[in-house]
Amino acid sequence: MQNIVALLREAADTAEILEHESMKRHTTFRIGGPADVFAVPDTEQAAAQIIRVCRECGVPYYVIGNGSNLLVADRGYRGVIVQIYRNMSEIAIDGDVVSAQAGAMLSVIAKRAQAAGLAGFEFASGIPGTVGGAAVMNAGAYGGELRDVLVDVTVLDRDNRIRTVPARELQLGYRYSVIPQNGWIVLAVRLRLQPGDPQRILRRMEELKEQRVSKQPLDLPSAGSAFKRPPGNFAGKLIMEAGLRGFAVGDAQVSEKHCGFIVNRGQATAQDVRGLIEAVIARVREQSGISLEPEIRMIGEWTETIENIK
Numbered sequence: 001m002q003n004i005v006a007l008l009r010e011a012a013d014t015a016e017i018l019e020h021e022s023m024k025r026h027t028t029f030r031i032g033g034p035a036d037v038f039a040v041p042d043t044e045q046a047a048a049q050i051i052r053v054c055r056e057c058g059v060p061y062y063v064i065g066n067g068s069n070l071l072v073a074d075r076g077y078r079g080v081i082v083q084i085y086r087n088m089s090e091i092a093i094d095g096d097v098v099s100a101q102a103g104a105m106l107s108v109i110a111k112r113a114q115a116a117g118l119a120g121f122e123f124a125s126g127i128p129g130t131v132g133g134a135a136v137m138n139a140g141a142y143g144g145e146l147r148d149v150l151v152d153v154t155v156l157d158r159d160n161r162i163r164t165v166p167a168r169e170l171q172l173g174y175r176y177s178v179i180p181q182n183g184w185i186v187l188a189v190r191l192r193l194q195p196g197d198p199q200r201i202l203r204r205m206e207e208l209k210e211q212r213v214s215k216q217p218l219d220l221p222s223a224g225s226a227f228k229r230p231p232g233n234f235a236g237k238l239i240m241e242a243g244l245r246g247f248a249v250g251d252a253q254v255s256e257k258h259c260g261f262i263v264n265r266g267q268a269t270a271q272d273v274r275g276l277i278e279a280v281i282a283r284v285r286e287q288s289g290i291s292l293e294p295e296i297r298m299i300g301e302w303t304e305t306i307e308n309i310k
């Protein structure tokens with residue numbers, strides 16, 4: 001890894017390149033072992049250079065935003081984690097179009113849009129992710145999703161070219177886009193909102209925040225909903241009906257407040273969370289015949305293959 005560190009520092013000299021960085025510090029679960037290398041680009045060019053070097057050297061890499069939908073193995077990640085976050089978070093507003101770098105937080109974009117009298121992004125104001133991560137996940141809440149407002153994304157493609165892809169080519173669906181399978185890295189996005197009254201927009205954002213605070217276990221580390229919503233049903237409801245409210249493996253627990261969330265009560269390991277996910281899937285399948293699918297992305301060096309839990 002020494003060699004790759006030197007190459008990355010040379011190719012992207014404005015980026016931060018750290019070694020053996022604990023992923024606990026970079027995931028909302030507060031779980032995860034060390035990444036061999038942790039690279040934080042501050043420009044699109046630096047991000048492109050980092051990915052190019054990894055590709056040319058055949059070193060595995062994984063791009064993250066705020067790590068709010070992520071479980072990293074206790075043994076960590078062998079390769080380079082590229083974090084596109086605060087150092088790439090510029091936002092500009094021109095008429096009803098918001099241009100943001102991929103690392104801009106949804107909450108910050110929502111506040112800027114509100115102040116500019118732009119409506120239509122209230123749904124995203126409480127989702128604790130970057131807009132890059134949200135494009136990949138087609139993040140959504142309270143009847144809205146990124147697909148409703150996304151105009152296009154600027155990506156680094158497989159051939160290390162930076163290009164703009166219209167939203168309609170991303171096949172955005174429920175927590176789905178073709179971005180990962182195409183090997184694209186999101187560098188920036190454009191959103192189209194509608195003119196609205198700033199006070200009304202603010203009230204809507206506050207309303208949604210209250211709903212989140214009353215229903216979600218925001219006092220404990222988590223990665224949000226652990227499972228995708230099965231067609232015509234709710235993961236939390238199925239988990240509750242299977243008698244799993246509060247069920248725990250080590251310090252990983254099905255939230256007492258919202259059964260769709262898995263929370264870290266303090267010292268949960270990634271293996272605890274995996275064990276709990278597996279147990280929940282098995283018990284819900286037994287009770288209802290429905291196979292839950294994890295929404296959380298799992299990465300790193302596991303003792304077993306993660307396919308087991310599908």
Ligand SMILES: Cc1cc2nc3c(=O)[nH]c(=O)nc-3n(C[C@H](O)[C@H](O)[C@H](O)COP(=O)(O)OP(=O)(O)OC[C@H]3O[C@@H](n4cnc5c(N)ncnc54)[C@H](O)[C@@H]3O)c2cc1C
Pocket residue numbers: 028062063064065066067068069070084102126127128129130131132133134135136137138139140141179180184185186187216218222223224225297
């Ligand atoms: C308390 C809580 C509440 C939540 N509520 C919601 C909710 O209401 N609705 C919802 O949809 N989600 C919710 N989430 C989940 C999460 O916030 C979203 O999925 C969010 O969009 C993830 O963004 P991120 O920047 O944290 O991405 P990460 O978790 O860092 O990454 C998620 C995925 O996106 C990829 N990715 C990230 N950035 C890039 C990039 N620039 N280029 C290419 N790939 C990238 C990663 O490789 C990974 O596959 C919640 C999470 C928490 C902790």
